[in-house]
Amino acid sequence: MASYGQFATVYDRLMEEMPYAEWLRFIRESWDRYGTPSTLVDLGCGTGSLSIPLARTGLKVYGIDLSADMLSVARSKWDGSSQQMMRHQAGSIRWLQQDMRDWELPEPVDAVVSFCDCVNYLTEHEDVEAAFQATAANLKDGGVFLFDVHPPKQLVRYAEEQPFILDERDVAYIWTCDFDEDRVEIEHHLTIFARDSGSKYERFEEIHIQRAYDPEWITAALLRAGFRTVDRYADFQLQEPSPHAERLFFAAVK
Structure with missing residues (x-):
């Protein structure tokens, strides 16, 4: 699993184009179908780009991540928005450094x-x-687990379309991939150049490994874990996945 390290310092800059608004919309629309919570865990919360707007709606949020560096950035963002939060319906966030394979809370x-x-x-x-x-153990009966994954075909696309290059004034990267067809596993190699407060650039290397799983196996694993129903969607829409889906979404109800 990736621990991110130095990557945390430039993570938000590199992720500016990620569809956070679409994830938030999908969450809201899912809650219309499965019920609106008052307590929530953002598992693998990173720098809090979803945890913080969810807390702003009045939720009690737990942001859980393996990386202390990512959580440090998340805390700074949350603390920096505290004055603005005073003028809105404010929830709360508790940041926890835990492994998503064995995370736990005092109550579900x-x-x-x-x-x-x-x-x-x-x-x-x-x-x-x-x-x-672990997720089923920390959810109330009737609670919902929403998550997304890249399907196997998407990792193949990454391998076919690489290398990826970003060249901006403050940050740049070269991103290449090695694909293991047998394991359906991809190893991302990033060489990142981040500008400091002056005119110098710091270079650092990151390796991130991802593996894709058969959607049917994921559904069966959720049922084995204790979820009673599992629905599959795709590409930020509450609709059945097509064979060309780039991102699969699961809604598992305990």
């Missing part, structure tokens, strides 16, 4: 979300099963 919550393909970072079947079991 109403909902868990885990987006931006966090589950793909679990590279063994038993790791995915453990994460599903």
